[in-house]
Amino acid sequence: MDITIKDIAKAAGVSKSTVSRVISNTGKCSDEARRKVMEAAEKLNYKKNALARAMITKETKNLGLIIYQKHKPILSHPFYAPIIEAIVDSSMKRGYSIIIATDQDIKASSAELLLEKRVDGIIFASFIDHNIILKYKNMGIPLVLLNNSVDLKDVSFVKVDNYSGAYKAVVHLISKNHKDIGFLCGPLQHRSYMERYQGYLAALKDHGIPVQEKFMRFGDSTLYEGTRLMNSILNSGDIPTAIFASNDMMAIGAIKAIKKAGLKIPDDVAIVGFDDIEHDVLIEPALSTVFVDKNKMGEMAVDLLLNEIVRNPYFKKENILPTKLILREST
Template identity: 35%
Template structure:
């Protein structure tokens, strides 16, 4: 039976190079990879199965990720960053959709642990702060939580600076000349929504602009929630000149409702969103928004998990990514 040493001799490379090509553990040029694979084929070499290798090194080179279902493309853009980073690091990704259901999440965790994943990425804000059944059985498995609040178990965390983002959104409206400013928040029981709203309030306070409670609506981060929130604002009487809508999906709903009511954006009402999802730049008008580095959030989560696996970090760590302002066409300068 042929060995890697035989392949190395026939291909004119080192045994370690053969190992990297066959096991895909390091980049090797296309020309050398072709020579190695041709030699392996000529010698009828059969690579050991991934399962056999994983039993030997106690690694499956597989990461599990749990994500909440949402119509918001924000999640898909984060997953893209995770998937690409896994590919570049020669890791496999198993993606589980929790549908926002606690029981389904627990069942997914059991499945991933049975698959012997090397680590877990959690992006399920519906379970913010909860103790998750199943994880206590594997205290040594590294976990990275992505963009939600404090957890009841030890883990690393990747997050957007939501307070800073909310502050920047309000500051931009103020610097554009607006003083009558409203806010449609996400669910304030969630840390992201709370921090964005707190940043918004700080900017108003610093500029001596009163917070009008009639112009504050708590919503749900979904398009329909934005649509219904704008309807509620209209029912309360006179509208503000500008609204900070705490994510782009709700902003889409607001713009739709305003259009149906004959209210022009930005001529009659200015809107600033949050997230900078890909379609924000193609809305009418193109949406001014706070950019969350979604792709980098996914990359940072994978890199942190791999650092934990290699014991390059020991204590629980928080990686915070900073938002930026994307100025487009939905805010009028007064």
């Protein structure tokens, strides 16, 4: 049986007009009334039906951007900030506004931010819970994945060639006669890091170099973790001559640890990162890395989403951008 406004009003203890204002996002109502209505709608499973349909049948000129909460502060994140800037610029040129939230924001039962404010489609950036993606896909809301992909049919995405980029970085270190090559890696639950891990392993295997797990560390993809994980290797007493880090923040953290230990880069330990963020040329020594075209990624995500919104049957859903090795002082 279809849930009506009257049902929600009764469950929330408010008037039908209040429910109507909340669901249509028009007129004024208190935060408390809004909370009650949204909670009642959630319990009655209303959002998945009427509210979802309203979102996709009435153009709002709003696009949603949902990003992994661990990347806070979002707008100053060294990797995602230029991507977000490209998304905002590209959207504005097409007459759209952007509503930004984290995956934690939309998990809140009383505040489905993007549902309340209404969006025509959503860009999911970085690692997002598979169930969240599936939920919105099943609701019929146009969506695109950025810097990620999942094993779901007909889900559009744009990401970089993580495997090839990692492979090239490790081959470069091998060309410098390194055989003891360590690896600092972000969470393998994130497909991007899994693909970089696979590229690292393949490069070693293809060149007849044994994998040495004692030189490998896994953790969060942050500067702090890069320092902590590198210190773990240094304190073991068995130090590799080179390090490949799965992102630049971890690489910069590793550089901090290596220098503090009194070792020289690249003479004692060479290091390569991945992403080519602005910080790479500001540190000493400047970091060799794998270039990711962040502007292109942001622009393409918007293009893909707009194609999804108009249900264009001819556009390419799976998009993998090439990478390029950038050589600087750290190798």
